[in-house]
Amino acid sequence: MKALLVNPEFPDTYWSFRHALSFEGKRSAFPPLGLLTISALLPGSWERRLIDMNVRPLRSSDIEWADIIFATAMLVQKESLRRVVELCKARGKRVALGGPYVTTSVEELPPADHFFLGEAETTFPEFLLDLERGEARRCYQAAERPPMSAAPIPDFRLAELKRYSAMSVQYSRGCPFRCEFCDIIEIYGRVPRTKSNDQMLAELDALRATGWRGTVFIVDDNFIGNKRNVKRLLPELAAWQERNGRPFAFLTEASVNLAEDDELLDGMRHAGFRRVFLGIETPVEESLKEALKTQNTQCNLLDSVRKIQRHGLEVMGGFIVGFDSDPEDIFERQINFIRESAIPLAMVGLLNALPDTQLWRRLKREGRLLAESSGDNTGYSLNFVSRMDPARLLEGYRSIMQTIYNPGQYYQRALECLKRVPQEKSSPRQIGLVYSVAALTRIVFRLGIRDRWRREFWRFLWRVITQQREKFAEALRLAAMGYHCRKLTDAQSEVFSPDVKTIALPLTLR
Numbered sequence: 256m257k258a259l260l261v262n263p264e265f266p267d268t269y270w271s272f273r274h275a276l277s278f279e280g281k282r283s284a285f286p287p288l289g290l291l292t293i294s295a296l297l298p299g300s301w302e303r304r305l306i307d308m309n310v311r312p313l314r315s316s317d318i319e320w321a322d323i324i325f326a327t328a329m330l331v332q333k334e335s336l337r338r339v340v341e342l343c344k345a346r347g348k349r350v351a352l353g354g355p356y357v358t359t360s361v362e363e364l365p366p367a368d369h370f371f372l373g374e375a376e377t378t379f380p381e382f383l384l385d386l387e388r389g390e391a392r393r394c395y396q397a398a399e400r401p402p403m404s405a406a407p408i409p410d411f412r413l414a415e416l417k418r419y420s421a422m423s424v425q426y427s428r429g430c431p432f433r434c435e436f437c438d439i440i441e442i443y444g445r446v447p448r449t450k451s452n453d454q455m456l457a458e459l460d461a462l463r464a465t466g467w468r469g470t471v472f473i474v475d476d477n478f479i480g481n482k483r484n485v486k487r488l489l490p491e492l493a494a495w496q497e498r499n500g501r502p503f504a505f506l507t508e509a510s511v512n513l514a515e516d517d518e519l520l521d522g523m524r525h526a527g528f529r530r531v532f533l534g535i536e537t538p539v540e541e542s543l544k545e546a547l548k549t550q551n552t553q554c555n556l557l558d559s560v561r562k563i564q565r566h567g568l569e570v571m572g573g574f575i576v577g578f579d580s581d582p583e584d585i586f587e588r589q590i591n592f593i594r595e596s597a598i599p600l601a602m603v604g605l606l607n608a609l610p611d612t613q614l615w616r617r618l619k620r621e622g623r624l625l626a627e628s629s630g631d632n633t634g635y636s637l638n639f640v641s642r643m644d645p646a647r648l649l650e651g652y653r654s655i656m657q658t659i660y661n662p663g664q665y666y667q668r669a670l671e672c673l674k675r676v677p678q679e680k681s682s683p684r685q686i687g688l689v690y691s692v693a694a695l696t697r698i699v700f701r702l703g704i705r706d707r708w709r710r711e712f713w714r715f716l717w718r719v720i721t722q723q724r725e726k727f728a729e730a731l732r733l734a735a736m737g738y739h740c741r742k743l744t745d746a747q748s749e750v751f752s753p754d755v756k757t758i759a760l761p762l763t764l765r
């Protein structure tokens with residue numbers, strides 16, 4: 256059998272990092288780990304090809320070659336997925352779909368042959384047996400979430416590693432918290448399941464054996480969801496890094512209560528964690544309570560961020576506007592918080608009701624749902640009737656994005672962040688390699704010569720060189736990321752019109 260695994264195209268959003276990746280000569284930030292996992296579950300005798308459409312186009316010849324197509328998607332990829340299915344079905348191919356969009360969608364799904372809802376470690380082997388017997392069903396959904404011991408080592412070699420800026424591995428699934436807007440706890444559950452230490456280290460060995468060096472994203476929804484197990488893993492991870500010449504710099508996602516735990520912070524630092532994405536959401540306590548994000552109300556958020564930064568971790572943050580409890584001055588408060596926290600990469604989004612979340616169910620009860628979310632919470636669209644006047648909300652959201660990604664503001668935050676986060680002596684070679692001469696030349700040409708904000712760029716660089724020269728490579732990375740976010744902000748603001756996307760659409764439920 257010949258299996259074609261397809262990751263549909265992402266739109267150009269803040270999360271695509273596209274404008275920053277071009278400096279490094281990369282096509283995409285991360286490979287599709289779900290498909291690499293599925294590939295590892297296929298029988299050894301099967302031939303397989305991965306087409307990540309964010310890295311290379313899907314050609315007719317790829318489809319012709321295949322006996323069966325396996326495609327994944329997040330909500331935000333649904334249009335591209337639909338086109339992929341049409342192309343494959345037009346050629347008479349068998350198509351199977353899985354991933355978060357298929358799992359949570361309330362809309363009619365594209366006309367594929369098989370659907371996998373939820374995690375596939377137990378259902379996929381069952382499907383393969385059914386297929387062999389000619390009895391493959393239309394829908395597969397496990398009665399229970401599989402243990403992480405069932406997850407195979409992903410088929411890393413299937414991906415064109417050179418085209419990505421980072422690799423992904425996963426340690427745990429699920430999160431113990433209960434934020435109202437979150438679909439993680441619906442898809443992956445509230446009891447975090449982790450891999451064993453041996454399993455995790457074997458995965459890292461496999462990744463290292465591919466020749467990969469540099470950033471590795473531990474894609475857990477909340478890396479510290481099971482603190483007890485993480486604390487057991489971290490010393491082993493640090494020892495593994497030491498033994499292997501510190502090949503990886505880790506990046507992950509965690510809840511803000513990470514700041515309460517010095518043992519965890521020290522453990523992460525020693526194990527080579529360099530960046531962490533925190534779900535901060537909002538500095539407004541009432542809105543946090545409304546969102547059931549109580550873990551963020553039990554601390555001083557600014558102090559927590561500062562403490563994490565002091566432990567050698569650059570903080571990236573997720574922020575949301577559009578809660579019912581948001582006060583009129585929410586936009587200024589978010590801007591001030593982001594400035595004071597020195598978070599360069601602040602991913603601010605509009606509250607979106609993702610399918611089948613607690614928020615979705617409440618808004619449905621209240622008769623306030625308008626449509627399925629586009630999946631992109633930065634796209635100037637609301638899928639529910641907001642308490643705040645929608646035009647004011649969208650305008651305020653725009654003002655946040657334009658302010659925080661204004662180069663003056665952005666470079667200031669980046670400088671402050673560099674100052675706060677101590678440089679690790681033993682960062683992997685990645686920084687040197689990634690920001691090689693070619694990347695440096697591209698950045699200088701684009702930001703220092705062609706860009707209309709070049710004066711701010713040179714001022715930023717001058718201050719880095721004179722005050723924190725050892726962080727030069729980090730500074731360039733941040734400059735590239737800021738450029739990406741500004742390009743998107745400019746592009747989105749141009750097409751933004753407060754009344755276009757808030758029109759009620761008929762909601763068709765599956």
Ligand code: B12
Nearest residue numbers: 265268271288289325327329330353354355374375474632
């Ligand atoms: C890494 C990651 C990213 C990476 C991209 C990774 C990539 N190239 O695919 C980055 C950081 C770029 C990213 C961005 C975004 N992401 Co994201 N991301 C994740 C994260 C944390 C891990 C994904 C992963 O690798 N998982 C590990 C693999 C093993 O799990 P899996 O993909 O679920 O696959 C399993 C099953 O689903 C199934 N399966 C999956 N596909 C298929 C296909 C077939 C055929 C079969 C049989 C089975 C199958 O089998 C696998 C094994 O069980 C998930 C959360 C999560 N826990 O998965 C969110 C998640 C997928 N992202 C999400 C979102 C919303 C986004 C953004 C839109 C951000 C935003 N908030 O606006 C952007 C969109 C990207 C863009 N450019 O616009 C949502 C998706 C919700 C939805 N219903 O679609 C998730 C679930 C998290 C969340 N709630 O916020 N993301």
Ligand code: SF4
Nearest residue numbers: 430432433434437439
């Ligand atoms: S902490 Fe993050 S992953 Fe956990 S429930 Fe809240 S939003 Fe979801």
